[in-house]
Structures are given as C-alpha cells and as structure tokens.
Amino acid sequence: MPHTTDSTTSSPDIAKPSRRRFLQSAAAAAAVSTAPLAHAQQQPISAEAPTPSTNPSAAAPLMPVKLTINGHPYEMQLEARTTLLDALREYASLTGTKKGCDRGQCGACTVIANGRRINSCLTLAVMHEGESITTVEGLATAQTLSPIQAAFIEHDAFQCGFCTPGQLCSATALLDEFRAGDASAATADVRFRPAHLSDDEIRERMSGNICRCGAYPNIVSAVRTVVAINKA
Template sequence: MPPRPVELNVNGRAYTLQLEPRVTLLDALREYAGLMGTKKGCDRGQCGACTVIANGRRINSCLTLAVMHEGETITTVEGLASNGALSPLQRAFIEHDAFQCGYCTPGQLCSATALLQEFRNGTASVVTADVRQRPAKLSDEEIRERMSGNICRCGAYSNIVAAIRAAHEGSGQNAGTAGADHRDHRDNRDNA
C-alpha cells in the first residue's frame, strides 16, 4: 500500500507523517519524526527499550503500528522534561545512578512514569496483596513486578528501584525533605 498521511500527537506537538500502513510506531518516531530517544532493542517486544506512553498507558512501540495511534497522546522520553527542567523521576535516575550504558534508560523512564501514575490511580499488580483494594504502598516488590517488562542488560536494577521509590516518595507531602535526603546521600558519597 502506498504511504498516506498519519497524524500523531507526540510530546504535545502535532506531526503529519507520510507512512505506509505497516510502519511501526517505533520506526515512525525514530525514522520519520526524528525523535531518537526511543530505542530499538529487540524489535520483538521483549526488552522494553522502545516503551512509550500512549494515552497514559505504556506500550512497546515496536509491536504496534503508527496508524493505530492517530488521535492519541503519545509521550516519549523527550516529552518527560518540562520547560527545560528534568522530571523528578529523571532527576532521581541521575541521583541514584540508575543507568550504566543508558540504552534502556528511555524505556525505563517512560515505563516508570506510567508506573507511578498507575499506582496513583490505584491499579493493582500481580504482587498486590488484595487486588480488590488500592495497593497500600509502593514497595520494592511492587516496583520490580511493575517494571518487569523492561530489561537492563547492565544490571542496574537495584538503582532503578531506588530511583523510582525516591521519585514516588518525593511526589508526596514530603517532597522537600525527600530531595534534601537525596542530596545529602549524594554529597556523602562524593566525600567518601
């Protein structure tokens, strides 16, 4: 089939791309829209490097066609920062050294952003004690389960969990003290 115009709303910007119907959302973002943050890892939906957020839901962009997302709001890693300032989660990833080579980091960040929203909405996971009730707290076990679709070949998992926990704790009423605690931890590590 010949290319046709496909309108995508990515990171608050409208894109009209000439795409064949078989073009994946991942390829549309990278090759046609020029948004190189989303990574092509396995191209089979197994690694999570291509995770983006579509209408508030995290998806593997390598497993879906771009034409299926017309009219949806898509957020990539480039859209997580606001007015040039990193999101609290992005800052937490830096403060907790939650990446090594960085290849999986865009997918990890998009997945974790959606994870925090899912938890705020009361969405249960497989490890939630009672799926009929809002999860009581975002434990490390909850974070690990909810992030299980994102692979880090470098093995930065404990730091990723710590960063997500810190961003979650910092988003509550103790946001000021949570940020101070992380700065103190970083300063102590630098002085060691």
C-alpha cells in the first residue's frame, strides 16, 4: 500500500511560518490598505467642487428702510433681519440706545416708535418703515434738557448710567400714556384714568426697565417731580 503524507505532518516551514515572514506579511498588508487613502489625500480639489461660503451673510439681500429718527430722515440699506437696535447703533450711529440683554428683558434699548415705547432689540427695522423713532438723543431740544432729563439729574436717578437712556425714554412715554388716560396693572379701576400717578403706579409703569445699580427710589422721585410740575 503506497505511503501517504498527512497534512498534519507537513513541512515545519509551512505549518509554522517564521516571525520574519509574519512581520513582512503584516507590513505589506498595512501598506496596501493605506495606499487608497494616501492617494485620495493627494488628489487636487476640483475647481467645480462646491466650497462652503466664508461669508454666509454676503448672500443676504439688502433693502432700503426709511425712518425718521429724532426728527431727521434716514434711509439705510439693511438686511431684513437687522433689528431696530442694530440699525440705530450701527447704521445711524446713534449709540445712546444701549444693547443690554438683547432679548427684551432689561429695557436698556427702549425707544419711542410713533409715540409708543418699545424694546428695539425685539423688533426688526423693516417693520418700522416710515415711522418716527425717538431715541435718548432726541429728548432734549435746542440744547435744553427735557423735564424728565433734568429731574433725573436733580434726583441723582442713575449711577453707572448704562440703563439711563432706556429709563429716560420709558419715563417720557409713561408721562404721555398717563396724560392719554392709559391704565396700568396698578390702577384700581382700569375703566377710568387714575386720578394721580402714585409711587405704585410709577413703579408698575417703569417695571420693564431694570436698574442693576438699584436707583429705583430716585427714579420714582424724578418721575413724581415731573408729574407735579405738569400739574402746576
């Protein structure tokens, strides 16, 4: 009977590859697997390949916005997403209006739009096309302070002054609202104009303006003084 060789008894070189052969095989396999990646990294970027824009806002169209600010006409080219606050500060260069929280919580950006006080950080400039805007720069006339400005100085109704422009605009509108008969949450009977502006009325009507220095008692005193002058 012819002799057959079992596969388990094959040559030691075949059954047990040497350490050198193993390392050579592993190195060759690694080189083959990384070659496509290296080739891809060396490929030049196609001129037709889309590249991300470095200035996304450049594509936003501009539109003309006409405003009357403190009695002067302004025509600005603005993006539709520009807030009234940014339009006043960055385009009209009226930096008296302050950017505080930029989310309608502090009142530092308060201005008067068509006789109504608003937070300019919460509204878009395009929404006020053709309107009349009054900022803190427009409260004084002919180098003469408005009554509320003079009262703030007399009663020391500010400290750091950052919130003061918004406080002044809000107090100015408050007095107009009271003269027009507008009620507030502190009015005993909202069906009727309050007989006078009590301290509670003033505090409630000024509650949308935060003073982080805590000058609230002096602010109330300043407003109360102007109310008394108007009655005289």
